[in-house]
Amino acid sequence: MPATLYIVATPIGNLEDITLRALRILKEVDLIAAEDTRHSRKLLTHFGISRPLTSYFDHNQALKGEYILEQLRDGKSVALITDAGTPCISDPGYQLVRDAAAEGVAVVPIPGACAAVTALSASGLPTDFFTFAGFLPNKQGKRRERLQALAAEKAVLIFYESPKRLQATLADMLETMGDREVVVARELTKLHEEFMRGPLSRLAAEVAEREEIRGEVAILVSPAPEVESVEGPQMEELLKRYLESGEHSLKDAVKRVTQETGLPKGTVYAEALRLKEEGLAEG
Structure with missing residues (x-):
């Protein structure tokens, strides 16, 4: 396996969702770069994989990115994985991919689970045109600005959100986007997987009444409605x-x-x- 950077998708919950190709690559590479080595070591141990492991995350990507590039320059093969799902999707990694490609290193994707596509496939919303918007800002003012900028999109909008901010985010969506159809997908592929479907007003009220929301969340918002021409002054x-x-x-x-x-x-x-x-x- 000459100098190759593999972008390996791992399960987002259910361990059975890893692919046979991903398991083979993880067993054969010289080095595995993981977002959280403690978390990834549990996954690797479960599948009997014992390969050198190094961390690669937001706060050490400059230092570790150069280290990984050095391994690739020496002709070694490296697998990049994240805590869950596909690397580089709302996770660190794109800089490493860019730098490796710039040096002529082969970058090979090993596809698998992705929470955004998983949620969309079972949402019941149109799937032919969608926009992945990732995580919204933590602060309400910035969050509302981002939502207002996306409000006129004619595509399904897909967001990731923390369970702690779900209530506030749904309320901000209702304020900035109107009472649209939405789907809230929680704990995807896990034991307590849940899909909440309905108008924003109802789901916002339901979430507000719950004592606690757990697990990673994906929010899917239906496209902006078609607007009829305005009578009188435009x-x-x-x-x-x-x-x-x-x-x-x-x-x-x-x-x-x-x-x-x-x-x-x-x-x-x-x-x-x-x-x-x-x-x-x-x-």
């Missing part, structure tokens, strides 16, 4: 009027136009940002 004209008056902030202008037109807040917000970026409105 959305753009109204936004320009409020923004150019100098009496309203962008947030206030969006709120007023949303109330007057009945359009989704995300749609109005996206148009307001476009006007600002193109210099068509002040404020």
Whole structure:
């Protein structure tokens, strides 16, 4: 196995979801780079795999990335794995892939489990066009900004979220995106796997009533609804009027136009940002 970087997907819960090819590669490589060596050692021990192991995560990727590249330069083979699922998907690793490829090292993906695709496949939402948005910001202000920027997307939106922030995130989604159909997938492939389906308002209320939510969570939001043309003054004209008056902030202008037109807040917000970026409105 000459100088090759293997991107090896591991189970997201159920250990039976690892592939035969992944097991073979992990047994044959010279080095395994893992996000958390303690966590990965349990997986490797379960399958009787004993290979040299090194850590590679967000806070040591510069140092360990160079170490791994040195092993590859020496002609060794390395498998990159994460705690669960496919490496480089909302996990460290893309810099290592980029640097290895730049040096002419072969980068070979070993496909397998991915929470986003797993959740989407069983969601019942359209699967032909979707956007993976990863983790949202922890702070509410930044989180709402990100949601508003995505609110007009005509694709299914897929997010990862901590169970501790699920209630707050659903409430922010309802505020910024309107009462859309959503799916909350929890503990995928594990014993307590759960899919919650329904309008945002109902799911937000249900989650708020629960004493505790456990396990990693994926949230899938249905595409932005098609907007019928607005009777009377158009959305753009109204936004320009409020923004150019100098009496309203962008947030206030969006709120007023949303109330007057009945359009989704995300749609109005996206148009307001476009006007600002193109210099068509002040404020």
